[in-house]
Amino acid sequence: MGRRLVLGMLGLGVAGVASARYVQGGLESFLGAAADKDPTGLTNLLPNGGGFRYYSVASSVPDKSAADYRLTVDGLVTRPATYTLDALRALPQTRLVRDVQCVTGWRVPGTPFAGVQLSRLLDAAGVRPGAGAVRFTCFDGAYSESLTLEQARRDDVLIALSMQDKPVSHAHGGPVRLYVAPMYFYKSAKWLSGITVTHTVERGFWEERGYDTDAWVGRSNGREDTPTT
Numbered sequence: 001m002g003r004r005l006v007l008g009m010l011g012l013g014v015a016g017v018a019s020a021r022y023v024q025g026g027l028e029s030f031l032g033a034a035a036d037k038d039p040t041g042l043t044n045l046l047p048n049g050g051g052f053r054y055y056s057v058a059s060s061v062p063d064k065s066a067a068d069y070r071l072t073v074d075g076l077v078t079r080p081a082t083y084t085l086d087a088l089r090a091l092p093q094t095r096l097v098r099d100v101q102c103v104t105g106w107r108v109p110g111t112p113f114a115g116v117q118l119s120r121l122l123d124a125a126g127v128r129p130g131a132g133a134v135r136f137t138c139f140d141g142a143y144s145e146s147l148t149l150e151q152a153r154r155d156d157v158l159i160a161l162s163m164q165d166k167p168v169s170h171a172h173g174g175p176v177r178l179y180v181a182p183m184y185f186y187k188s189a190k191w192l193s194g195i196t197v198t199h200t201v202e203r204g205f206w207e208e209r210g211y212d213t214d215a216w217v218g219r220s221n222g223r224e225d226t227p228t229t
Contacts, residue, residue: 052108077128136196137192
């Protein structure tokens with residue numbers, strides 16, 4: 001398995017909890033539980049059965065049920081709004097099947113995502129003149145991201161409610177996450193809770209640490225390879 005992987009798993013100290021989740025929910029639940037409680041960060045090395053790796057910049061993230069989840073849309077808009085999970089489910093849904101590409105190198109081909117086009121929520125809110133960007137905040141209390149308004153209005157930018165034709169799990173950023181199909185996966189913020197229309201782009205968590213703000217697959221972060229679709 002490799003020395004770092006073994007040491008990371010030994011350092012978790014949550015074998016009992018993780019094993020129980022494995023029995024109940026399979027490999028995804030096992031790794032999600034481990035990643036959520038790992039103080040070493042080494043569970044980032046673990047792919048699940050679908051090829052994904054689990055990343056979180058917070059030490060723990062609360063679960064949100066359909067009853068207590070809320071998504072706010074505010075900032076430079078004329079009609080601020082708050083959506084429940086049921087309200088988002090009731091809106092027209094768009095399904096995309098694209099490759100997921102992480103800037104660290106791993107890729108999961110042909111991954112289905114479905115949800116509400118972000119442009120629909122922006123239109124419903126009424127973007128004010130002078131707005132130029134959209135900022136995303138998350139209920140982990142730490143992560144943030146931004147897109148230009150033009151990027152945010154693309155047809156392949158979703159407020160995702162399902163992934164791999166299942167509701168987005170907690171470990172994958174559920175119940176609602178952002179999905180920015182043409183960009184590296186760090187732009188697709190997990191545990192989405194806020195959409196704020198702003199004048200200009202505000203750098204997100206990883207941009208503050210050196211990643212490109214415009215994260216087009218194959219054309220950013222020092223890469224010039226052919227983008228995947």
